[in-house]
Amino acid sequence: MTDALLRAALAGTAREPMPSAGAALDALVPREASAEQRLLLLAGARAVARRAGFRPPALPLPEPAPEDALPVCSPKAAELISWFLSAEEHDLLLEAFKALRAARQRLRPELLPAALSLRDEELREALLPVLGARGAWLGKLREDWSWAAGVAPAETTDLLVWEVGSHAERFALLRSLRAQRPDAARQLLESTWKNEKADRRALFLTALQIGLSAADESFLEAALDDRSVDVRALTPRLLARLPGSALTRRMESRAATLLRAAPEASRLEVSLPAELDAAWERDGVLRKPPQGMGARSFWLIQTLSLIRPQFWEQQLGQDPADVAAGADEDLLQGLTGAVLLFEDARWAAALFDALLAAPKSDFQRAGLRELLPLLEPAEAGKRLEQLLKKPHEALPAVEAMAALPAPWSDQLSLQVARALPGGGWDLLALAVMRASPKAFAAMENVLPPFDEQPSNQRLLDRARETLRLRGSLHQELHP
Amino acid sequence: MALTVDQVLALAPDPAAAAAGRKLASGSSWQSLGESSAAYWGECRGSAVYQVRVDRGDLASKCSCPSRKFPCKHALGLLLLAAGKPLPETAAPQWVSEWLEKRNAPKPMAKAGTPDPQAQAKRSEKRAERVLAGLDLLDLWLADLARAGLATLDESSFARMAARLVDAQASGLASRVRRIGELVGGAPSWPSLVLDELGLLALLSHAFRRLESLDAPLRNDLRQMIGFTMEKEEVVAAGDRVLDAWAVIGQQAYEDERFRSQRTWLHGAQSKRTALVLQFAAGRAAFPEALLPGSRIDAELAFWPGANPQRAMIFERHAVHPSFGDRLPGFDDAESFLSEAANALSRQPWLDRLCCPLRAAVPFSSQDGFLLRDAKGAVLPLSGLDHWKLLALSGGRPVDVAGEWDGRRLYPLSAIANGGFHSLRSET
Numbered sequence: 001m002t003d004a005l006l007r008a009a010l011a012g013t014a015r016e017p018m019p020s021a022g023a024a025l026d027a028l029v030p031r032e033a034s035a036e037q038r039l040l041l042l043a044g045a046r047a048v049a050r051r052a053g054f055r056p057p058a059l060p061l062p063e064p065a066p067e068d069a070l071p072v073c074s075p076k077a078a079e080l081i082s083w084f085l086s087a088e089e090h091d092l093l094l095e096a097f098k099a100l101r102a103a104r105q106r107l108r109p110e111l112l113p114a115a116l117s118l119r120d121e122e123l124r125e126a127l128l129p130v131l132g133a134r135g136a137w138l139g140k141l142r143e144d145w146s147w148a149a150g151v152a153p154a155e156t157t158d159l160l161v162w163e164v165g166s167h168a169e170r171f172a173l174l175r176s177l178r179a180q181r182p183d184a185a186r187q188l189l190e191s192t193w194k195n196e197k198a199d200r201r202a203l204f205l206t207a208l209q210i211g212l213s214a215a216d217e218s219f220l221e222a223a224l225d226d227r228s229v230d231v232r233a234l235t236p237r238l239l240a241r242l243p244g245s246a247l248t249r250r251m252e253s254r255a256a257t258l259l260r261a262a263p264e265a266s267r268l269e270v271s272l273p274a275e276l277d278a279a280w281e282r283d284g285v286l287r288k289p290p291q292g293m294g295a296r297s298f299w300l301i302q303t304l305s306l307i308r309p310q311f312w313e314q315q316l317g318q319d320p321a322d323v324a325a326g327a328d329e330d331l332l333q334g335l336t337g338a339v340l341l342f343e344d345a346r347w348a349a350a351l352f353d354a355l356l357a358a359p360k361s362d363f364q365r366a367g368l369r370e371l372l373p374l375l376e377p378a379e380a381g382k383r384l385e386q387l388l389k390k391p392h393e394a395l396p397a398v399e400a401m402a403a404l405p406a407p408w409s410d411q412l413s414l415q416v417a418r419a420l421p422g423g424g425w426d427l428l429a430l431a432v433m434r435a436s437p438k439a440f441a442a443m444e445n446v447l448p449p450f451d452e453q454p455s456n457q458r459l460l461d462r463a464r465e466t467l468r469l470r471g472s473l474h475q476e477l478h479p
Numbered sequence: 480m481a482l483t484v485d486q487v488l489a490l491a492p493d494p495a496a497a498a499a500g501r502k503l504a505s506g507s508s509w510q511s512l513g514e515s516s517a518a519y520w521g522e523c524r525g526s527a528v529y530q531v532r533v534d535r536g537d538l539a540s541k542c543s544c545p546s547r548k549f550p551c552k553h554a555l556g557l558l559l560l561a562a563g564k565p566l567p568e569t570a571a572p573q574w575v576s577e578w579l580e581k582r583n584a585p586k587p588m589a590k591a592g593t594p595d596p597q598a599q600a601k602r603s604e605k606r607a608e609r610v611l612a613g614l615d616l617l618d619l620w621l622a623d624l625a626r627a628g629l630a631t632l633d634e635s636s637f638a639r640m641a642a643r644l645v646d647a648q649a650s651g652l653a654s655r656v657r658r659i660g661e662l663v664g665g666a667p668s669w670p671s672l673v674l675d676e677l678g679l680l681a682l683l684s685h686a687f688r689r690l691e692s693l694d695a696p697l698r699n700d701l702r703q704m705i706g707f708t709m710e711k712e713e714v715v716a717a718g719d720r721v722l723d724a725w726a727v728i729g730q731q732a733y734e735d736e737r738f739r740s741q742r743t744w745l746h747g748a749q750s751k752r753t754a755l756v757l758q759f760a761a762g763r764a765a766f767p768e769a770l771l772p773g774s775r776i777d778a779e780l781a782f783w784p785g786a787n788p789q790r791a792m793i794f795e796r797h798a799v800h801p802s803f804g805d806r807l808p809g810f811d812d813a814e815s816f817l818s819e820a821a822n823a824l825s826r827q828p829w830l831d832r833l834c835c836p837l838r839a840a841v842p843f844s845s846q847d848g849f850l851l852r853d854a855k856g857a858v859l860p861l862s863g864l865d866h867w868k869l870l871a872l873s874g875g876r877p878v879d880v881a882g883e884w885d886g887r888r889l890y891p892l893s894a895i896a897n898g899g900f901h902s903l904r905s906e907t
Contacts, residue, residue: 009674012628036625041685043678048828050675051886052821056813056857059850062843064875076563079484083501109874110901113867134874141844141870461525465507472505 005042013039021046065137070106070130077476078108080469085114090123091433092469095406097126099477106132113138116145124148162188167200174207182211186219202230208238217245224282236284237341240306247283248308254280255307258300261316261326268316268326272296297330304334309347320350332358336367339374348374352383356393365396372400380404381412388419388427398426406434413439420446425459432466437474440467481565482801485902486771487558489730490538492548492739492763500555504563507556513575514566520575521560523553531557532575534582537796538769541578549765606648610705613647614684616640617656621681629670634663644706651706655680679829696786700827709783711792718782720794723747725754725780726803728836729881729892730772732904737761743770744834744881744892745780745791746808753834754780754791768793772893773900775803787827789834805898807879809836813857820884835859835884839877842869842891851880851889862888869903872896 008019013035020026021042028045029038073081077100084092100107107115107127112135115127124147131139131148139148161173178185189204196204205223208216216238223235224247239247262269276287276299284306289298312323312335324347327335332354339347348371355367372380387397401408401416408416413435420428420443428447435443444467451457491497503523512521520532531542531553540554550558560566571579620640624632637660644653659676662669686693687701699717703709709717725745732741738759745754758766770776777797782788810816816835823830841852842861849861849870854877862885872878872894879895894901 003671006671006674009625010628010630010670012631013626015628034622036622037681037685039625040621040678040681043674044680044682044685045678047675047678047886048682048824052824054817054820054886056817056853056859058856059845059852059858060856061841061852062875064841075484079501079559079563080505083498083505087498087502109871109896110868112871134871137874138867138871142867465502468507469505 005039005046009039009043025049066133068106068132068134070104070132072108072132073100073103073105074476075108077105077473078111080473080476081107082111082114085111085118090120091406092466092473093118093123094126095470096473096477097123097130099473100130101126103477105477106130107135109134116142116148159188162192167203171203171207174204175210178207178210182213183215185211186216190219198228198230201226201228202234205231205234205238212238212241214242214244217242221246224284233284233286236306240308240341243308247306250279250283251303251306252311254303255311256315258303259312259316259331261318268323268328268331270300270331272300300330301334301337304331305337305341307338308342309335309338309344320347321353324350324354327354329358329361329363332367333363336371340370343374345374345376345379348372349376349379349383356383356387365399368396369400369403373403373405377409377412381409381415384412385415385419388416388423394424394427398424398430401427401434402430404434407436408434410436410438414442417442417446425456428463429459432463432470437471437478440471443467482558482562482771483773483900484559484562485900486773486801487555487562489772489902489904490550490558490765490769491555492550492760492765496548496550496552496555496763499552500559503552503556504559509557509560511572512557512560512566513569513571514561515568515571517579518571518575519557519561519566520571521557521566523556529553530574532578533557534579536799538771538799539582539765548763609647610649613644613649613652614687616643616647617652617680617684621677621684624677629673632663632673634660637663649706651704652680652683653706655683655704683829694786696784696788697827699783700785700787700829703783703785704829714783714792715781715794718784718791719788720779720781721747721750721752721754721791722779723750723752724775724777724803726808727770727772727774727776728803728807728809729834729883730770730902730904731883731890731892739766741766741770742883743772744883745770745776746834746836747780748775748808751808753789754782755789755832755834756780756791756793768796771799771801772902773802775800785827787823787830789830802900805895807836807838807881807895809838809879809881811838811853812855813837813840813853813859814855816884820886824886831885833884834881835889836879836881837889838879840880841875841877842866842873842880843875844870851882851891859884860888862890866891866903868901869894872901 005019005021008016013019017035019035019039019042025042025045029041033041081093081096084096107130112131115131116135116138118124118127128148135148136150139145139150161169165173174185174189177188186208189207193201208220220235220239223231226232226235236247239245240251242248257271260269260271276285280299280303281287285299285302287295289295309320313319316323324332324335332351335347336351336355339351352368352371352375355364355371358364375383384397384401387393407413416427416431416435417439420431431443444464447460447464451460488497491500508524510522510524514520516535518532518534520530523529523531529542529544531540531551533540533554540550542551542553544551544553546552617640620636637656641653641657641660644650644656659673659680662673662676666672683701683704687705690698690701693701725747727743728746729744730741732739738761741758743756743758745756747754756768756770758768760766776799778793779795780791781794783790810819816837820833823833837851837853839854843850843852847860849863849866851859851861853859869880869891873896880891881893882889882891891903893903
């Protein structure tokens with residue numbers, strides 16, 4: 001730095017008695033001025049000269065954003081989304097992004113900075129298709145927005161991330177690679193498997209649920225003997241989903257003698273071995289039950305939940321409804337586990353009905369909630385409408401409905417709208433958020449205008465507000 | 480044509496009112512909505528029914544709610560509704576028309592007390608003495624700083640000096656000293672910035688002592704910078720009055736514990752003049768004049784007299800148009816703006832902010848911060864850390880940008896991209 005005046009100012013005139021700013025400016029200062037006055041007046045004159053004499057440098061520009069193919073959303077839609085963004089309305093944002101995508105539109109550019117700064121994974125996934133080329137371009141400019149940059153990482157960076165990344169980064173890499181090239185992902189995992197800590201092995205193994213195939217079997221079969229309990233618990237659930245796997249064959253041969261239709265009644269009989277074989281244990285059946293459960297019940301439930309439910313239709317010659325009707329609580333629990341693993345809609349409906357008829361329990365409530373999303377929408381709607389009519393069944397029904405993906409089908413939404421009067425505040429709060437736009441008018445018609453209690457009035461106001469906000473959004477995006 | 484959502488939100492006295500207004504606009508039940516050429520009105524139903532009405536002429540509002548924010552959330556909600564789509568054109572109900580009549584009734588002139596010329600002369604003589612005594616203190620303080628060197632600067636001495644200048648009735652100098660104190664220890668280049676500012680302060684003091692040898696316009700500037708304020712009536716009597724169609728090209732708002740202040744830059748279509756309107760409001764009260772970024776007002780402005788007059792007030796407002804157009808009136812390249820800025824500084828060397836409307840410029844980010852490149856490739860550095868909205872709007876392509884130039888860097892206030900006007904102030 002060759003700024004003599006600044007140096008003099010920093011040191012002080014006590015040490016630098018004759019400050020100078022160059023001949024032209026020096027000449028402006030009155031001769032009689034003291035050293036201090038001189039320094040300050042020179043600084044002032046130079047400040048003005050600097051401001052008046054600013055010379056802009058010339059620089060080249062970086063690449064502009066590519067043109068966008070999608071049209072931007074309307075200003076009204078943008079205003080709604082901008083409000084949802086500032087109020088951090090997660091569910092409304094998710095709905096808006098999905099609706100935007102369905103309308104084949106993108107966010108207006110002014111919304112992009114706030115949208116790109118969202119951290120929620122679910123929202124980010126919904127955002128990707130509506131960010132447009134502009135969003136991807138911005139993603140390249142900021143480290144924390146790079147998730148939107150839309151560049152597939154090169155293979156060499158893959159390996160680097162896998163070797164030095166945080167476990168969250170490594171897991172994300174494994175999942176995305178698994179979706180594109182399942183075998184390469186498994187091989188990457190195998191390459192470091194022996195050196196990973198137990199909790200990491202269990203986490204990374206869950207990535208194999210993506211694109212699971214017979215090619216994974218030998219790796220998984222070896223993992224049955226893993227040191228980690230968590231890995232040993234997860235592996236059989238993966239192998240069971242491979243139709244021809246050795247584990248599937250072993251489980252089915254065990255199943256062949258496990259259940260039998262009792263001749264005298266529509267009831268199923270169980271025959272379990274008295275002692276648990278080590279081979280069963282290796283295939284994921286734990287020996288020691290949790291407190292309050294018998295060991296044999298525990299073995300049965302675990303075994304059943306690893307067997308494809310359709311197997312029983314052949315084995316017992318009964319349809320799902322008959323099997324479910326003849327099942328006691330242990331059997332229901334095991335079969336529910338299997339239906340959740342193998343995701344079968346027919347069996348889910350049969351078990352849902354059987355659980356409804358079963359005595360109330362924590363398991364029953366959890367089972368209803370978990371099975372409902374697997375039912376065909378029409379089947380789900382039929383059952384819910386009936387449930388909502390019965391006051392003592394409404395709460396488990398609402399709990400179960402909370403697990404259904406939004407928005408609900410038109411039919412279910414209209415069914416719920418009919419059930420709203422007397423359906424309780426929980427149902428109302430859930431319904432206004434999840435129902436499809438087709439049911440908005442019906443819902444608003446059945447809402448009471450006022451409630452004496454201020455807290456209820458607030459719930460009513462909030463419900464109406466949600467309906468109107470969602471209504472405006474859909475009106476904007478599906479004119 | 481209606482206002483834009485951005486413009487309505489610019490009226491909000493605080494972010495909470497803006498958020499509540501947005502919520503009301505899309506989520507509440509409204510009835511008896513209507514508009515005429517003079518007003519918007521409607522009844523908003525919440526826990527009670529509130530009647531709200533807005534004068535379209537100056538956007539003043541009245542609501543039956545008990546809120547002490549102006550405009551209240553209901554008025555903001557109503558304006559947002561009107562921004563979304565036109566309200567039904569109907570005859571105004573009585574509660575609207577009566578209010579409008581009352582507003583338009585000629586106001587009784589405030590009775591001005593006849594000033595006692597002798598007492599006045601005595602007061603101003605006394606004040607001049609005090610200010611000069613304050614300048615003596617300031618000069619001594621500056622000399623001490625210069626002798627000891629900036630390396631030994633003590634931040635707290637700025638606050639003490641500012642307090643003494645307040646006592647000396649030199650409030651303009653006081654706030655200048657306080658602002659310099661805030662620079663100390665800030666950006667890495669702070670010694671250089673502080674030296675510049677101290678130098679300008681010394682020049683100001685020096686010039687004021689030889690006030691009588693300067694031209695009348697510059698004398699006005701100096702008196703204002705020291706802290707001699709001018710009453711509105713004096714401004715109207717002494718300054719230029721310019722009737723024009725004024726484009727509201729940029730706005731900046733500040734807030735401290737008790738006051739909100741606002742700087743608005745206007746550009747005259749015929750006169751090509753730039754005007755700066757400063758407004759203040761206590762607490763959550765409304766600013767006296769609603770100036771909506773992106774709009775155009777047909778009005779007569781009165782300029783504070785000076786060597787390079789830019790501060791102005793609205794003397795008489797005739798009409799408001801929601802949009803001034805799809806291009807920014809202004810400079811096509813940085814060079815012509817900078818040469819204009821040099822001319823302005825040669826007339827009034829203490830100008831610390833100039834309006835810079837630059838057309839077809841490309842913002843971009845670099846290792847050294849954000850930059851703005853004009854059509855000829857010249858680059859102005861931007862001040863501030865968050866210009867991502869501007870970058871998002873531009874996408875690396877030319878946009879019109881209006882900002883404040885402080886002699887070193889530009890602070891962008893608004894942009895026009897694809898014909899749409901956008902305020903760049905932080906979102907409310």
